Amino acid sequence: MSLSVVVYLLQIYWPFLLIALAIGIATGWYSQTDAEEGTKQ
Amino acid sequence: MNATPHIIESALLLLAAFLLGCLLGFALRRIFPRPATAEASIIPDRVQPDPVPSEPAKAKPVLRKVPVDEEPELLSAPRDGIADDLKKIKGIGPKLEQLLNQNGVFHYDQIASWNRKAVALMDEKLAFKGRIERENWVAQAKALKKAKSA
Numbered sequence: 202m203s204l205s206v207v208v209y210l211l212q213i214y215w216p217f218l219l220i221a222l223a224i225g226i227a228t229g230w231y232s233q234t235d236a237e238e239g240t241k242q
Numbered sequence: 243m244n245a246t247p248h249i250i251e252s253a254l255l256l257l258a259a260f261l262l263g264c265l266l267g268f269a270l271r272r273i274f275p276r277p278a279t280a281e282a283s284i285i286p287d288r289v290q291p292d293p294v295p296s297e298p299a300k301a302k303p304v305l306r307k308v309p310v311d312e313e314p315e316l317l318s319a320p321r322d323g324i325a326d327d328l329k330k331i332k333g334i335g336p337k338l339e340q341l342l343n344q345n346g347v348f349h350y351d352q353i354a355s356w357n358r359k360a361v362a363l364m365d366e367k368l369a370f371k372g373r374i375e376r377e378n379w380v381a382q383a384k385a386l387k388k389a390k391s392a
Contacts, residue, residue: 206251214252218259225263230271232264 314360316346326350330386333377341368350390353383 211218320326325348328339345368347353356364361374374380 206248207255210248210251210255214255218255221256221259222263222266225260225265226267226270227263228260229264229267229269232268233271 314347314356314364315352317348317352318346320348326386326390328353331377331379331382333373333379333382338370350383350387353379354387356380 320343325343328334328342328347328350329336331350331353334342342348345364347364356374356379361380364370365372365374
């Protein structure tokens with residue numbers, strides 16, 4: 202996995218990476234329960 | 243650059259993006275906690291006071307959605323001598339109706355007024371094995387009560 206391949210993929214497939222990032226953010230956001238949040242405060 | 247599909251690299255990049263997003267989402271949630279809503283206030287964990295009370299004498303008034311008297315209202319006989327047809331509640335047959343009557347439940351409004359504690363009590367008392375909640379008797383009784391009074 203060379204750097205040029207990574208750069209190439211980033212250039213071509215960046216919308217898909219953005220979607221994966223958005224899904225990841227949503228997953229991370231909703232992975233915390235209200236109870237966990239409550240105990241923290 | 244040739245256009246050969248770099249499947250492994252693509253998958254790894256997608257995975258990396260997803261994991262990065264997870265971390266970002268987790269961190270964002272911690273930084274910007276969701277404001278408490280009215281719905282959240284009925285969650286028992288939030289209603290419960292702190293385990294270590296700082297001032298026991300000045301205990302904060304606890305918001306209780308359920309009344310203090312959690313015992314279900316039971317009657318020795320139906321009001322005005324006429325009992326409601328409890329069989330109209332889906333899940334209650336003649337036998338269960340008889341059992342309920344024997345235990346002081348004659349009217350829709352009695353069942354409609356049951357809270358979680360009362361439901362649990364009656365469920366245990368009459369060995370209904372969770373039927374009351376599963377078959378949603380309280381909501382059905384509320385609807386029947388409403389229809390009766392209309």
